[in-house]
Amino acid sequence: MNTIAEESFANIRTVKAFQNEEAEIERFAKGNELVYQMGRKKALYQSIFSFFSMALLFGSMAGIIYVASKLFENGKITIGQISTFLFYMIQLLFNFAMVSMVFGNVSAVVGASDKLVELMEYEPAVPVRGGTIPKGEVKGKIEFKNVKFRYPNKPEV
Secondary structure (H helix, E strand, C coil): CHHHHHHHHHCHHHHHHCCCHHHHHHHHHHHHHHHHHHHHHHHHHHHHHHHHHHHHHHHHHHHHHHHHHHHHHCCCCCHHHHHHHHHHHHHHHHHHHHHHHHHHHHHHHHHHHHHHHHHHCCCCCCCCCCCCCCCCCCCCCCCCCCCCCCCCCCCCC
16 A cells, blocks of 8 residues: 555656546555455454453453362462462463464564565566677667657556
């Protein structure tokens, strides 16, 4: 999406000259919709993951409190021991929550690195190396006759 906007703004005179604003707006809207759908998908996955991690967190706390209350009723454990264990458990679970946030960031980094690799491996349609190199000094004039310019979405001018 940034590429589309950058190209349009960098070539604003060309876009205006060929009255192609509507096509550029449509192109940007398509890119924007794609980014929106991907963000929505990411939010869905993050919410599912957060739901299950929180359910696990609070479910384990409820289970521990239930078992600890039964042990306390039977005189096998003290309130201080229950509190100590719960504090240790909270510290441990907090670290797991941090790891889950790291996984979210790692997925964003992987997506960005995929884009970088794609850009590094890009092969242009017109070769930039090789070809015929004229020998000696080249002198001459270039003259343009009957040249027509055309914007891809517009008829020839």
